[in-house]
Amino acid sequence: MPSDQIFVGLEIGTTKICVIVSEGRSDGTISILGVGETPSRGVRKGEIVDLTTVSECIHEALIDAEEKTNVEIRNVWVAISGSHLKSFNNRGAFMLPEERDVIIEEDLKTVETNAKEVSLPAQNIFLHTILQGYHVDGRRDVIDPISMECQTLEADFHIVHGIKTRIHNTLRCIESLKLGIEDVVLSSLASSQVAVTQHQKDLGALVIDIGGGTTDFLVYYNGSVRHSGVLPLGGDHITNDISIGLRLPMQRSELLKIQEGSAIDPGGADLGTITLKNDLGFLGCDISKTSLQIIIHQRVHEIFELVRKDIEGSHEGMIGMLRAGVMITGGSSRLRGIATVAEDVFELPAHLTRAKEVGGATQTFENPQFSTAIGLTKYAMAVSENIPEESVFEKLTKGIGGIFRRRSR
């Protein structure tokens, strides 16, 4: 098998670090060869707070993946998250010179550069410039404008930026392991590569990836990315709330959330009690199931409310236009009743989703907590032909970050 068809995705999550090794197929799909996984330490709310410990965890996950797949990993695609990542939409315009009236490849780069001619906060750098569509002399949604006659070429972009030092620290952590970095990808953009279909993107969909430390979300409308955001809230907060509310140790709270937890609002109903058995360092006790559900429901409802508020703050009325509804993925999407709460908050149909159109290790792609890492390899396959020959540090420093010159799907 040619080595250039092997893609490795690395996700440094708050609760786990995972490495997915996939093989690109000729029909455009990917097949998962294996997954390396280790519990995460040194990551809070999606951001690295202890470089040395995180490096050790990545190393463990890489060894695990290499042993399972028999592939020597040299380069990885990295997912990035954290509430420092912000986004906005902008239009770039370019008037063709008088001596020429046909659009050439260079003009596409110029409109992209012009769209980025905005003053970011001094400490921030561009992460992605995702094309939404071209306008040729006012004609909207042109997919491929090259060779078209035109006077003014315009293009709309979704631009993602973040704090330079925080992005660089993630990269340094990986480079300390002598690993090459192919590119850095926004986590929600990676998950949506496999969690939603092209048809759903065209109809309009909100993809929500609820992980341990963050909730990453992305809005697709008419096939392109319209909005993205990251909340520093996730499954860890639910566990913490249970621990505080029911006065239980964190580990016991996590187990209780997985085994008995539900996000459905209990209303006034009495759901009875749950008996927690004795365990090492924990004396058993009875807890109210109603209380457990109230705690979880309140937090999940609030997370979705914040997502809604964030989207409506920038795009009023857009949520109502998302005909494919809400797609929920990520480790915390396995919480019972989460889709019902989403339907209530967004007033849209909500579905739990995981990696689709993927072959290989079934157990892996059926698990929504691997959506981001699997999506990274799908993203890698889609864009690897366009990677410029320069290091990821150079790309980010020059503000090129994001190699999506063509329409991002």
Added chain:
Amino acid sequence: MTSQLRQRMLIGVGNAGVGILDRLNIENPGVTGTLIINNDPESLGASIVTKKMTLPPGDVREGFLSIEDDFVKAIEGSASVLFCAGLGGDTASLMIPLLAARAKTMGLVTLACVGIPFGFEGKQKRELANSALKKLQGVCDAVAVIENDRLTGTDPTQTSVGSAFQLSDDLLYSSVRAVQGMLITTGPMKITRGDLALALGKASPMHFGHGRSEGGNRLHEALERALRSPLMKKKEGLPVISEAGMILLLLKGPKDLSFAEMQVAVEEIERIAGKKCQIKVGVDANSFSTSELEIFIIVTTDESEVSEQENNFAGVVLKDSPVTSTQMRPKREIANKAKQTTPAVKSTSATNQTQGVLELNSYQRGRFDKSEPTIFEGEDLDVPTFLRRGIKLVAPPK
């Protein structure tokens, strides 16, 4: 429509003005009341500000006439207009005085934040900027001026061109936010337009500092950064605050900004400022979604000029905020006010405190105790939702 609901327009003119408003829009998505005016269609096309006006190439006066009607429509009904630009180029230098004069004829409070180019940018550019500044000072109620040459410090050979321009952009942007922030402060601790006009309505150099920080020591760190700003020094590199005649101090932060923090800031400024210094304090502790505290300081040094301005200003008509004698209270009074509103440590009435760190810390944050708090609209989201919403849990049957 009441005056409270009237919009405060922020208008960026020329390339620097467009850059500032873009940055403002990026950092505050959904911000309203912004308008950009430029003669460069590419710069306008690339900007994310939605309200834009394109000036035709050629004569500036004709350009002004071509957009005058639209400009009047855009600012009509506003409470104030704040122009921002880097002076020195033709567009901003020639256009802003015309726009400001037009706004003034409509009876609006008219303010400006402008940058004066570096000496190495050429004599012609500086002369054009100085002439524009003079016109602006004749028209506007207050003009905040960032003099770029003062940013390079006492030893310009040690400053790279790139970092000097970056610093200049940052300070101009911060000064716009400072003036804008001072305009919108409400409540008992506010800086009035009269205070602003007193501090900025004169031709002497503006001393401006800005610092931000978060975490347990945010107040001291932010204050130190603000005081160390290059514009807080005289040309010889000496700190200017010890000779201050009047100081405008704005604290911008989340809802957990405590009275104690405000009091420390005022006392610290008082300690290092001259005895005759008058401090005006504004607090905006509602608008932030983070735990970051920002401090903006504007200092005027020439006391005699302040008094002169004070006298002159009595004749200036500021419709919404007439200058009254109560706004000119001596510094002790302001410090006392801070003390009065701060619950004494031993006081039994400490429960009257309605906002601040103490109340928030009484909630449990569990495993997030040592993490950077997640503040949104003044709430610490690391605190369980059911606790913040006051929802009672059901006790299990015994």
